[in-house]
Amino acid sequence: MIEIHKLHKKFNNVAVLNDLSLDINKGQTCVIIGRSGCGKSVLLKHIIGLLKPDKGKVLVNHKEVAALNEMELSALRSKISMVFQGGALFDSMNVSENVGFSLIEHTHTSQKEILERVEESLSLVGLGGIGNLMPSELSGGMKKRVALARAICIRPEIILYDEPTTGIDPIAADSINELIRSLHDKLKVTSIVVTHDMKSAYHIADKIAMMYKGKIILEGSPREIRESKDPVVHQFINGLAKGPITEAVDNFK
Amino acid sequence: MFTLFFIDLGRKVLSFMYFFGGLSNLAIQTVYLTFKPPYKTGRIIEQAKKAGYDSFPIVSLVALFIGFIFALQTAYFMQRIGSELYIASLVALSIVRELGPVITALIVAGRVGASNTAELGSMQVTEQIDALETLAENPVKYLVVPRFVALGITLPILTLYANIIGILGSYLICTIKLGITSSMYMNVTFTSLLYKDLFTGLFKSWIFGMLIALISCYEGFNVEGGAVGVGKATTRSVVFSFIMIIAADCFFTALFYFIFP
Numbered sequence: 421m422i423e424i425h426k427l428h429k430k431f432n433n434v435a436v437l438n439d440l441s442l443d444i445n446k447g448q449t450c451v452i453i454g455r456s457g458c459g460k461s462v463l464l465k466h467i468i469g470l471l472k473p474d475k476g477k478v479l480v481n482h483k484e485v486a487a488l489n490e491m492e493l494s495a496l497r498s499k500i501s502m503v504f505q506g507g508a509l510f511d512s513m514n515v516s517e518n519v520g521f522s523l524i525e526h527t528h529t530s531q532k533e534i535l536e537r538v539e540e541s542l543s544l545v546g547l548g549g550i551g552n553l554m555p556s557e558l559s560g561g562m563k564k565r566v567a568l569a570r571a572i573c574i575r576p577e578i579i580l581y582d583e584p585t586t587g588i589d590p591i592a593a594d595s596i597n598e599l600i601r602s603l604h605d606k607l608k609v610t611s612i613v614v615t616h617d618m619k620s621a622y623h624i625a626d627k628i629a630m631m632y633k634g635k636i637i638l639e640g641s642p643r644e645i646r647e648s649k650d651p652v653v654h655q656f657i658n659g660l661a662k663g664p665i666t667e668a669v670d671n672f673k
Numbered sequence: 674m675f676t677l678f679f680i681d682l683g684r685k686v687l688s689f690m691y692f693f694g695g696l697s698n699l700a701i702q703t704v705y706l707t708f709k710p711p712y713k714t715g716r717i718i719e720q721a722k723k724a725g726y727d728s729f730p731i732v733s734l735v736a737l738f739i740g741f742i743f744a745l746q747t748a749y750f751m752q753r754i755g756s757e758l759y760i761a762s763l764v765a766l767s768i769v770r771e772l773g774p775v776i777t778a779l780i781v782a783g784r785v786g787a788s789n790t791a792e793l794g795s796m797q798v799t800e801q802i803d804a805l806e807t808l809a810e811n812p813v814k815y816l817v818v819p820r821f822v823a824l825g826i827t828l829p830i831l832t833l834y835a836n837i838i839g840i841l842g843s844y845l846i847c848t849i850k851l852g853i854t855s856s857m858y859m860n861v862t863f864t865s866l867l868y869k870d871l872f873t874g875l876f877k878s879w880i881f882g883m884l885i886a887l888i889s890c891y892e893g894f895n896v897e898g899g900a901v902g903v904g905k906a907t908t909r910s911v912v913f914s915f916i917m918i919i920a921a922d923c924f925f926t927a928l929f930y931f932i933f934p
Contacts, residue, residue, distance in 0.1 A: 468807050490811070497809040508804035511795070522808050570808075 421446050422467060422578070422610070427476035429462060436462050437473070438634030444627070449604045449611040451621040453645075453656065454631035455665065460614040461505070463631070464580045467612065468502050469493050480578070498526065501571035502580040507563035509555040515542070515566050516551035522574045541569040545599060561592035568599065579603065581613040585620045597623045618657050622646070630656065632665070692891075692913070699813065699891050703821050706814045716819035724785045724820070725827025729834065731784065732777055736835040739772060740764070740842020748851055757851055761858045762865030764843040769866060773836040774874045775922055778881035781828060782914035786889035789820055790910035793893025794903035802894070812894070821886040828882030829875045836874070873929045880925065881918050888914045 422444040429437040436459040444450045452460050465471040466478050469485045478485045480496060488496060509518045520538040523529050529537070535551075542548050545565040555563060564584060571579050581600065585593035597620050603609045604624070615621055621628055622642045629639040630653050638645065638653050648654060655663030747760045793816060796802050805812050840862060847853040892910035896902045 465803070470803055470806055494809040497807055500807070502804070502807045504800045504804055506799055508800040510801055510804070511799075521810075525808070525810055 421479075421481060422612070423479040423482075424463075424467075425477050425479070427463070427466060427478065428474045429459070429466070429471065430474055435634050437466075437476075440476070440631075440635045442629055442636050442639065444610060444612060446610055447604070447608045448626045449600065449613065449624055450627045450629060451613045451615060451625035452629050452631055452636075453616060453618070453621055455656070456616065458631050459634055460631055461582050464502065464582055464612065464614055468497065468500055468580060498522070498574060499576055500578045500580065501574060501576040503564070503567045503571045503582060503584055505582045505586065507555070507560075507567040509558075509563055509566055509570070511555055513555075514551065515547075515553050515555070515558070518555065518566060519551075519570045519573050521570065537573055538569075541573040542566070544572060545569045546595060561588035564588060564596065565592070568596065572603065575607075576609065578610045578612070581611065581615075583615055583617075584613065585615060585617045593617070593620060594623075596620075600624045616656075618659075632656075695895070696887060696891050699817065699894075700887050702813045703817050703887065706811065706818050707822060709814075713815070713819055716815070717822050720819045720823035721827050723788075724781065724823050725831055728781060728784055728827075728831055732780055732831050732835050733838050735776060735780055736773070736838035737842040739776060740768070740839040740844075741846055743767065743772070743839070744843035744846035744851075748846070752851075757847075757853060758857065758861060760843070760847055760851070761853070761861040765840055765862045765866050766870060768839040768843075769836050769870050769874050771874070771922075771926070773839055774832050774878040774881065775918065777832045777835045778828060778878060778885065778918045779915060781824070781831065781882070782885045782889075782918060783911055785824065786885045786914045787907050787911050789886070789889035790893040790896075790907045791903055793890055794896035794906045797894060797896045798899050798903065817886070817890040820890060821883060824882035824886040825879055826882075828878045828885070832875060832878035836871075869929075869933050873925070873933070877922060877925050880921055884917050884921060885914050888917060 422442075424440060424442045427437045427440040428435065440459075440463065442450075442452075452463065454460050462471060466473055467480065467485065469488065472486045477487075480500070483492070483496065485493070485496065509515075510521070513521070516535065516538050517524070519541055520534045523534045523537060538551060539548060542550065545568050547562060547565055547569065550558075550562075550566075555566070558566065568584070579600075584596050584600070588596070600611060600613065601624050604611060604626075611624075613621075613624060625642050627639060628642055628645045629636045630645065630650075631637070632652050638648060638650055640648070645653060645657060648657075651664045654660075655665050743764050744760055747763050748757060751757050751760050751763075793802070796816075802812050802816075805815055844855075844858055844862075847858050848855050889910045892906040892913070896906045898905075
């Protein structure tokens with residue numbers, strides 16, 4: 421269970437999150453949509469404790485993330501994984517070392533068992549047998565899938581995805597969507613997916629939340645979002661060049 | 674005009690204080706985490722190889738040339754007063770007390786410090802440092818502590834090695850070109866050197882090693898703005914390291930002068 425209460429965050433006096441509230445139930449896949457740069461990734465970084473809010477709070481399993489000490493935060497992070505936009509694979513390590521990083525560094529699991537877990541995670545993302553390759557030898561889509569394998573290798577309760585399908589071909593994007601869906605169905609993982617790919621959002625979401633001007637302006641099922649009469653949501657989900665979102669930007673200019 | 678000058682000056686002072694505060698904060702965290710288990714011995718050895726072992730060729734070359742140059746420059750004056758024999762003691766003292774530690778530190782700051790900043794800076798802009806945190810790993814413990822310990826150990830060793838090579842360079846010039854006998858050169862060298870000369874030089878290089886590690890990692894962690902940012906941070910890292918090495922050298926030389934006169 422993730423509860424976000426009246427979150428505020430400013431960077432250089434610009435409010436990125438402005439009184440944002442959102443609840444995500446256990447086992448739910450929540451997709452957060454919104455324009456690039458609207459603060460979606462900043463929100464994810466608050467959930468995993470990479471950023472601290474100026475005001476408001478984020479509760480994960482009823483514990484306030486910003487109030488946790490280093491050990492409690494480490495314990496929480498062993499249950500949450502994050503898939504970064506560009507993969508964020510460690511350049512100096514091969515794929516196996518990247519995927520098994522947490523097991524190598526934080527557990528006393530035997531090397532044989534680590535290798536098995538790594539191979540199992542890589543097979544789940546359709547990349548079995550590439551453990552010896554370096555990240556520089558992988559394509560953009562493969563990097564994202566390896567990042568996903570790294571995220572699932574620790575068998576987390578919650579996975580945060582930062583634009584998992586951006587910049588990859590439609591077939592690879594669809595296979596990632598399928599994977600997010602199957603993790604939800606089989607392992608009951610709670611997922612928060614930040615994206616502006618509406619096809620992906622409709623495919624994987626139990627709930628979609630639209631973020632605009634630092635807050636959630638509408639949340640609902642994919643069907644409710646698709647049928648929404650809100651002009652901002654309508655413009656965004658239909659990808660229209662003219663509408664209230666772009667008018668606000670034009671007026672500002 | 675004057676207002677702009679003072680605004681600019683104020684910004685520079687604030688920026689320096691911000692840098693100094695950040696660096697002190699990183700230094701405190703690093704020292705604390707150095708003694709806190711688990712100890713990442715494998716990563717320390719890996720960094721020691723990169724910082725120390727791989728620096729031997731360039732340190733050898735530069736130290737040998739410094740020995741040659743210093744012997745020749747000293748000979749220029751000593752020959753005029755007929756005291757060529759004192760070249761050995763002058764070179765030995767200058768290299769062991771001052772030139773060896775400082776030149777080695779400057780080489781390492783340029784070679785290893787720049788590489789640290791570029792590596793950590795690239796990790797920062799590609800979110801690898803954030804990824805480390807999400808994988809429950811403390812970036813200071815994982816990235817800074819091994820570099821801090823490795824440079825603290827390897828820089829004194831490299832300095833000791835540079836001292837020997839520098840003296841060897843001077844020895845070659847004096848025995849081959851200036852007609853000083855080998856035994857006489859060695860005798861004068863060892864008579865003029867005291868343990869405290871060696872100790873103060875190596876102590877300074879230990880401090881320089883830790884400074885290089887901290888400055889290079891601090892600049893790497895604070896990279897903003899992609900490839901351009903990495904380039905700027907790398908330049909800043911080398912410049913600040915040079916300044917801090919010279920400033921620390923000045924401070925400790927004065928301190929030792931008064932403590933061990």
